[in-house]
Amino acid sequence: MAPADGVLTSAGYLLLKAGHHIAVDFETALDALGLSGREFLVMSNVRAADGLSQQALSERLGLDPTLVVGLVDALEDRSYVRRAKDPADRRRNILSLTAAGIAVHDDAVAAARRAEHAFLAPLSAAQREELRAALRAVMAPRLPWLDA
Amino acid sequence: MAPADGVLTSAGYLLLKAGHHIAVDFETALDALGLSGREFLVMSNVRAADGLSQQALSERLGLDPTLVVGLVDALEDRSYVRRAKDPADRRRNILSLTAAGIAVHDDAVAAARRAEHAFLAPLSAAQREELRAALRAVMAPRLPWLDA
């Protein structure tokens, strides 16, 4: 057997593929609500971390700040997200969800959970929890906000 | 606690993020060999499945056939991959690795394995294997060639 054998069934490659597949599933599930995956993540982060600035958000998302502008614009147009000047530093925009944003986000969370459950259906509840713990351990050094 | 809490620490989101992070790590590791991640996957699939056509390859990779053309072109230019007309159906290109291609691919596999090992370092050997088994179970319905 070739020394290269097993690459395509390695944990690393399967992880890469699984990540992409579930991303597509999330997009599909959120599409019914008129949200993109990124918009959902913007709302999730704004909701999870109070008083988030756009720069802090871009770091969390791993996206360029210039991309965040357009994302927040699109959500503000639909009145899901609010920009407010930080009184302590008027350069900063403090982001928050509106009541309408929270309502839509609740639905989006439910849709995402259904998609996740379907994706992980081949696993038992215990296996799903083990998977989550393993991924959390691996990602902890890379996602500082995960500790909180 | 808000009903939306936990989205960012869910198995699904961590899976999505982990997939992207390891993809970046793979790209970085392969860069030293002058290979892109996709070129590496082309070579890995050609090597794993004998007599693969470009169309079959595009299905395995989940990429449009028109993208495969350019990938194979670039690898053929470096004499890593060969195109040969299928005698049974002269529309088909049968792909194979050259000796040079196999040599480079061996190095690439080693580099990818090192990157994977570093990425999964927080996990024990048993946990890594459990992760691999879980991902394989989840992806089996989506990657038909995984059964082989």
Add this chain to the structure above:
DNA sequence: TATTGTTATACTCTATAACTATA
């Protein structure tokens, strides 16, 4: 008439640099 591979075009997405307003 359908399929494999190829090419060309248009579209989307992203990264880079420059600008403003605040500090």
Add this chain to the structure above:
DNA sequence: TATAGTTATAGAGTATAACAATA
């Protein structure tokens, strides 16, 4: 002088459609 946010531009990446060769 440096930073947060914004805008505009250019580049890379992708999808769509049309074509040639073969079935």
